[in-house]
Amino acid sequence: MAEETSKIPQATSKRLPLYYRFLQNFANAGKKRISSSELSEAMKIDAATIRRDFSHFGALGRKGYGYDVDHLLTFFRQTLDQDEETDVALIGVGSLGNAFLKYNFQKNHNTRIVVAFDPKAPNDGKPISNIPVYHPDMIEEKIKELNINLVIFTLPSKAAQEMADRLVKIGVKGILNFTPVRLSVPDWMRVHTIDLSVELQTLIYFIKNDVKDSQL
Structure with a gap:
């Protein structure tokens, strides 16, 4: 289960909009799934940091598969209230x-x-x-x-x-x-x-x- 938002480290919280932006880029390019290393290469953030950030929100990916781009987009859209202006x-x-x-x-x-x-x-x-x-x-x-x-x-x-x-x-x-x-x-x-x-x-x-x- 994901931790409460109040317990999410501030550094992680500041990176959430960046994750959302880059995931949108992957989705627009037709990418269906990505690994933490691919996201790391695109964002220039250490892959271990990305995995640690995502771990605060529970099981967002699967070992050997990576992360489903659409699922992550939906999750971060809801987390960041992107549907509400x-x-x-x-x-x-x-x-x-x-x-x-x-x-x-x-x-x-x-x-x-x-x-x-x-x-x-x-x-x-x-x-x-x-x-x-x-x-x-x-x-x-x-x-x-x-x-x-x-x-x-x-x-x-x-x-x-x-x-x-x-x-x-x-x-x-x-x-x-x-x-x-x-x-x-x-x-x-x-x-x-x-x-x-x-x-x-x-x-x-x-x-x-x-x-x-x-x-x-």
Whole structure:
């Protein structure tokens, strides 16, 4: 029997959408079954890690056969609630925010941005990439009206904590934070911070160390 979701390691949970994406690619290519080694080669993840991740959910495959692609797709679709769309709000329509609005998630995922907020927008809203954009004065009203629980931060750093405090008061459950600010929020709210400058510096560090290692 699969373990409860709350007991699944965080690292495993973060890989689940990746597994789903690559399994879709295999299915689109007409693949009916795959081995952990084939999935490992495609994803560049160790096969032992894949088998360990899958083991948290019970017997997903059979020894000597591998994994049934359609079965895995169905399982991960249900696990990730891929059949249920999640509406998202975006706060801050600068360069990065505009990029999100133009791309939007509904093209490839089960999430979609349905509303955005920016100080340059009027209270009655204006469309950008077919998404209504309102002044931040309308945040509480619109988020409650649209029953939104997930918000993306692409706003200036100086406004991030104050905005998070406002979202806490109306019960928003999650923030995908693209500012470098480490937000202070209650335990019941989940924040995932993606600091692009830190990610870039980390990549530079590994590139330099890879070079050094190859010269030893």
